[in-house]
Amino acid sequence: MTSRLEWTTIDSADPRSLAEFWCGVLGYVVYEDKKGEVVEIGPDPEASDEQRLGDLRDGPAVASLAFVRVPEAKGGTKNRIHFEITPIDSDQGAELDRLLALGASKVDVGQGEGRSWVVLADPEGNEFCLARSLAPGEFDL
Template sequence: MAARITELVLDCTDPERLATFWGEVLGYEVLDRDEDSVEIGPPDKRTTLLFLRNSDRKLQKLRLHIDVRATDREQKDELERLLALGATHADIGQGDDVSWYTLHDPEGNEFCLLSGRADP
């Protein structure tokens, strides 16, 4: 028997703000919240994201990041949607000849928008 990832926990200064951003990005709903955390996930609750309040600010590039793909639109259209939600472009040395976009979420955490589409 193997283990499986059930939650991905992200320390952040504003759990509500980050949960709202990632909920919109992924189409996830709020599953639980208290004054120091917000958990979001898909309806099947298979793998969730937990945003946990931490007063420490991010100071360097993350060693683990999230990759996303659009499900119902082209990559450029999804990029526009993510930027409108509060993402910003990130330069971490990836160069101009890559097939993905590197972005920051509202708290500066890196994530990538990959090319192609994922099943909804």
């Protein structure tokens, strides 16, 4: 018996704005915007609930994200959980430039120099990492 990750919920001061940033990063679209209080995004807006449920039951699925409005800002400490983003059709440098143009910023969480990943933060300060590229010619088995 196993479970599947369906949603990741992220507290946010401005759910719509943060959802738009992550749509740009991941190529997702907004599923539902509940008056700016909760904004849900994911990879396939045309999938029916039945299709999504079938996909979840069949195997690992790409998780959707939900951004929920909260009154308080993110605390100053490093996140205890974060996303690892991997480019699939460009090299890491080109993806870094794209993410910075979308509104990400480089951050130092004590990772040190010479790492194969880059630590970034979204517009509300949530850290995530840009890992190596999986693009053809960039990563081969």
